[in-house]
Each structure stands twice: as C-alpha cells, then as structure tokens.
Amino acid sequence: MKVLIVGSGGREHAIAASVAKSPRVEKIYCAPGNAGIGQIAECVPIGAMEFDALTAFAKEKAVDFTIVGMDDPLVGGLVDVMEAQGLRVFGPRRNAAILEGSKAFSKDLMKKYGIPTAAYETFDSPQAAYEYLETARFPIVLKADGLALGKGVLICRTKEEAFAGVKTIMEDKQFGAAGSRMVVEEFMTGREVSVLSFVDGKTIRIMTSAQDHKRAMDGDQGLNTGGMGTFSPSPFYTPEVDAFCQKYIYQPTVDAMAAEGRPFKGVIFFGLMLTPEGPRVLEYNARFGDPEAQVVLPRMKNDIIEVMEACVDGTLDRIRLEFEDNAAVCVILASQGYPVSYEKGFVIQGLERFEGAEGYYCFHAGTKQTEQGIVTNGGRVLGITAKGKDLLTARENAYKATEWVSFSNKYMRRDIGKAIEEA
Ligand code: AMP
Ligand code: GLY
Numbered sequence: 001m002k003v004l005i006v007g008s009g010g011r012e013h014a015i016a017a018s019v020a021k022s023p024r025v026e027k028i029y030c031a032p033g034n035a036g037i038g039q040i041a042e043c044v045p046i047g048a049m050e051f052d053a054l055t056a057f058a059k060e061k062a063v064d065f066t067i068v069g070m071d072d073p074l075v076g077g078l079v080d081v082m083e084a085q086g087l088r089v090f091g092p093r094r095n096a097a098i099l100e101g102s103k104a105f106s107k108d109l110m111k112k113y114g115i116p117t118a119a120y121e122t123f124d125s126p127q128a129a130y131e132y133l134e135t136a137r138f139p140i141v142l143k144a145d146g147l148a149l150g151k152g153v154l155i156c157r158t159k160e161e162a163f164a165g166v167k168t169i170m171e172d173k174q175f176g177a178a179g180s181r182m183v184v185e186e187f188m189t190g191r192e193v194s195v196l197s198f199v200d201g202k203t204i205r206i207m208t209s210a211q212d213h214k215r216a217m218d219g220d221q222g223l224n225t226g227g228m229g230t231f232s233p234s235p236f237y238t239p240e241v242d243a244f245c246q247k248y249i250y251q252p253t254v255d256a257m258a259a260e261g262r263p264f265k266g267v268i269f270f271g272l273m274l275t276p277e278g279p280r281v282l283e284y285n286a287r288f289g290d291p292e293a294q295v296v297l298p299r300m301k302n303d304i305i306e307v308m309e310a311c312v313d314g315t316l317d318r319i320r321l322e323f324e325d326n327a328a329v330c331v332i333l334a335s336q337g338y339p340v341s342y343e344k345g346f347v348i349q350g351l352e353r354f355e356g357a358e359g360y361y362c363f364h365a366g367t368k369q370t371e372q373g374i375v376t377n378g379g380r381v382l383g384i385t386a387k388g389k390d391l392l393t394a395r396e397n398a399y400k401a402t403e404w405v406s407f408s409n410k411y412m413r414r415d416i417g418k419a420i421e422e423a
Contacts, residue, residue: 001305002027004058005041006048006078007069010332010365010383011290013037014297015069017361018304025305029061035374036364036382048073051081058087065090067308071147074266074286075101090308092286096257096264100286103143103183110281113256115249117281118186126170129182133162139187144169146178151224151339155187190275191419192282193234193241194292197250197270198307200316201263204254205307206246208299208323209237210292211419216339218415225339226380229416231329231391232295235423236274245272245279253284265311294363294383295328329398330385331416332365336409338379346376346408353404360401361385376407391420 001024005012013036019025020040031054033043046053048070058066066082068074068091077094091097098105110117118141123129133140142165144152152175156162169179196207210232216222249270257264269285269292288296297304301322310316335342344366351374354362363385366378384402388394395417402412 001025001064002029002061003305004029004031004054004061004063004066005033005037005069006031006054006066006073008032008034008037008048009069009290010363010380011288011293012069013363013365014293014361014383015067015288015304016041017363018297018300019067022303022305024303029057029063031057034364034377035367035369036362038369048078049076051076051078054078055082055085055087058082059085064088065305065309067091069287071097071100071285071287075147088312090266090312092264092266096262096266097286098262099257099264099268099284101147102145103283104145104181106284107183107185109256109260113252113259115252115256115281116278118188120183120185123170123182123184124180126166129166129170129184130163132184133159133166136162136184138162141185141187142166142169143183143185144175144178145181145183146175148175148178151175152178153224188273188275188280188282190273191236193237193272193274194230194289195237195245195270195272196288196292196296197268198311198316198321199254199264199266199268200311200314201265202254202258202314203316204250204268205316205319205321206242206250207296207321208232209234210289210295211236212289212292213413213416218413223339225334227289227291227332228334228413229329229331230289230291230295231327231395231417231420232292232299233327235391235420241274241279245270249279249281291330291332291363291383294330294361294385298361298385298387299324299326299328324387326387326389327391327394328385328387329391329394329417330363330383331398331402331412332380333382333384333402333405334380334411335366335376335378336411338411342379343409344376344378347372348374348376348381348405348407350405354401357401359387360397362401362405376409381407381410391417395420
C-alpha cells in the first residue's frame with residue numbers, strides 16, 4: 001500500500017512513524033514533510049493548501065490512502081477535493097471539519113444537543129460585544145471564531161482587558177478573518193485534558209488521554225503556543241471522568257454531527273476541562289493534537305492503517321483500540337523567542353543518538369535538510385518523546401534525552417509533567 005501524509009509538523013512525523021510500522025505499507029510520501037519525516041518517507045515539495053497539486057500527485061503515484069494531519073486543509077475541504085477524484089482519504093470532509101473551523105458552530109452544536117460546555121454568546125459586531133461586556137462577569141474568555149493557530153483565545157480579568165481584547169480580535173483583526181465573528185464565553189477553572197478519538201461517522205473509539213502545556217514558559221506563564229510538551233496518560237482522567245464523557249460528550253457529539261447531516265469521519269480531539277461541576281468541552285479539533293499525537297501514537301498497539309481504514313469504511317465498531325500499559329512524555333525543543341520571533345537555520349547536533357534507542361523518539365517539527373546537515377526551521381523544532389513504566393520514569397527519560405541534542409538557541413520548558421507529582 002502507498003500512503004500520502006499531508007502536513008509537516010511533529011504530529012505528522014508521529015503519524016508517519018506509526019504508518020511505517022504497518023506491515024501493509026510499502027511506501028510513504030509526505031507533503032511537504034520535514035527533515036525527520038524524510039528519513040522514513042519520501043517528502044514532496046507540495047504545500048498542504050495546494051489541493052489540486054496534492055490530488056494530481058496522489059493520482060500520478062497511485063497512492064492508495066491519504067492521511068490529512070493539519071487543520072487548515074481539512075477546514076478548507078481537501079478531503080472533498082481528493083474524494084471527488086476517487087481517492088481514499090482519512091479525515092473529515094469540509095462540512096464536518098467545521099467542528100474545529102468555527103467556534104460559533106461548535107458552541108451552537110453543543111447548546112442544541114445538550115453537550116456540557118461553558119455558557120457563551122456569539123457576536124458579529126464589536127459594538128454588540130462592548131455592550132454585552134458592560135454588564136458581564138469577569139474573568140471572561142474571548143475567542144476569535146475561525147482558525148488562529150491556537151492563539152485566538154484571550155482570557156480577560158477586567159472589563160478594560162475585555163474591551164482591549166474585542167478591539168484586538170474584531171477591530172484590529174490580529175487573528176485575521178478568524179476575528180470577523182467572536183464568541184464570548186464563561187471562564188471555567190479546573191485541569192485540562194486532551195482526549196483523541198477515532199470516528200467513522202457513527203461509532204467512536206477513544207484513545208488514551210493526554211495533557212498539553214500550552215503556555216510558553218514554566219509555571220504556565222507567557223503566551224499561548226501550539227503546545228510545549230505533553231504527557232500520557234493523564235492521571236486526572238479517572239474512570240469516573242471517562243464514564244461521564246462517554247455518556248454526555250463523546251457519542252453525543254458524533255450523533256449530533258450525524259443528525260446535522262455532517263457525519264464526522266476522522267479524529268475528533270476533545271479539549272476538556274475538569275471543572276468542579278464535572279467535565280466540560282473547551283474546544284473540539286478535527287485532527288490529532290500536536291504534540292498530543294507524539295505521546296499517544298507511540299503507545300498505540302493497533303495497526304494505524306487498519307483503524308483509519310475502518311473510519312473511512314464505517315466499520316470502526318469491529319475495532320478495539322489497545323494501548324500499552326505504560327506512559328510517555330514529550331518535551332518540545334523550541335527556538336528561543338517562540339511564539340513571537342526567533343532565529344532559525346542553526347545546525348542541530350546529536351540526532352543520531354536516537355537511532356536504535358528503544359522507547360525514545362525524536363519527532364521533527366521545524367527542521368530542514370541542508371548541505372550543512374539538519375538545521376532548525378521553525379518555532380517548535382523537535383519533540384523529544386520517551387516512554388517509561390510510569391509517568392515519572394517517562395519524564396525522567398524524556399528530559400535525559402533532551403540533552404542528547406543541541407542547537408544554538410534551544411529552549412524548552414523544564415516543568416512538563418510536573419502536575420504528575422500532584423496526582
Ligand atoms: P481553546 O483554543 O479554545 O482550547 O483555548 C485555548 C486555551 O484557553 C485552553 O486550552 C484553555 O487553557 C483556555 N480556555 C479556553 N476557554 C476557556 C474557558 N471557557 N475558561 C477558562 N479557560 C479557557
Ligand atoms: N496541542 C493542541 C493542539 O494541537 O491544538
């Protein structure tokens with residue numbers, strides 16, 4: 001089987017590594033990929049938003065199965081374009097990817113179907129938002145409606161901050177067109193947990209849980225990023241929490257999408273907050289999390305191709321997902337200054353240390369192969385993942401392995417998985 005993976009980050013590297021383990025796969029292409037993915041796949045210089053070029057490539061190479069890892073092409077309808085040409089593609093169609101593509105859509109869906117989430121209001125004009133905020137309770141959360149690389153969310157402690165936030169999102173359009181519409185939401189407290197799932201339109205299978213660290217600096221300080229590190233499983237995701245979510249969140253979401261005529265096939269990522277009143281949905285994503293995939297997929301025992309094909313074919317009810325009875329921690333090595341401004345192009349040393357190191361993974365995010373060797377090419381550079389018999393061991397292993405590689409402006413959080421100690 002020939003597989004094409006669309007995307008270029010650490011998530012796509014983790015997906016490629018899983019796909020490479022499938023005995024049915026003989027060839028992997030990745031568009032556009034990165035230097036690490038290039039070690040297990042043939043990278044082709046086609047961007048993830050070049051739908052026609054991707055489709056033509058898949059047809060020309062007789063690709064049997066395409067996996068779309070990233071949100072932008074999913075929300076933009078890449079799956080529809082490829083399917084129209086008779087290709088088999090893993091990922092939601094455009095009318096289902098809206099679950100991630102529009103916060104207003106996902107909030108309205110949850111309200112209509114009684115899925116627990118924060119109370120909210122949607123605004124199409126800044127004036128209406130200012131008026132609402134005059135009498136609102138603080139803190140309050142402002143969210144740009146559309147895709148904003150995980151950055152279109154502002155938590156405002158006072159009315160003044162909230163007014164400034166509306167200006168940023170709706171008037172200054174700092175998050176672009178994503179800010180033409182805005183959701184204002186009740187502020188919730190609690191621990192966050194990420195739950196990924198496979199969905200075939202009607203059946204949902206939950207993967208092992210994970211927790212991300214979204215802020216740039218230790219102690220959850222600094223700006224929101226794409227994610228600075230993860231651990232899996234989350235010790236806070238108890239059987240009681242799971243039972244609640246199975247009953248009130250997971251299947252109800254899949255059923256709601258089907259009832260709306262938008263059957264969802266692919267991965268639904270549930271961003272949950274475990275509030276004192278019980279689990280609530282913070283957000284949905286229509287794809288694997290990054291870097292959640294880097295701790296969840298290495299622990300999955302199933303053949304990923306078999307599971308993904310079952311999602312496409314609507315036969316997921318026949319699949320039982322199995323995960324190793326261990327733990328994994330991923331620490332992101334970033335470029336100093338991420339997520340604002342940073343230098344790139346520095347040679348990365350020590351990558352060979354991971355060859356043959358059982359239970360250790362070096363997933364590439366922003367890297368590039370040059371004549372000088374592999375160099376840094378983005379804000380998030382590498383995801384260093386290690387397994388261990390439990391979370392504490394996995395964390396020790398992961399931090400040890402972060403020392404194996406070096407590059408000029410290497411930056412990491414030192415407290416990934418610190419919450420484990422409180423469990
Ligand atoms: P989102 O992209 O919607 O997941 O939001 C990004 C981050 O903002 C989340 O991971 C939370 O840490 C925080 N957040 C979002 N919505 C809320 C909320 N209603 N209450 C408290 N924190 C929130
Ligand atoms: N790690 C969060 C995300 O992928 O959106």
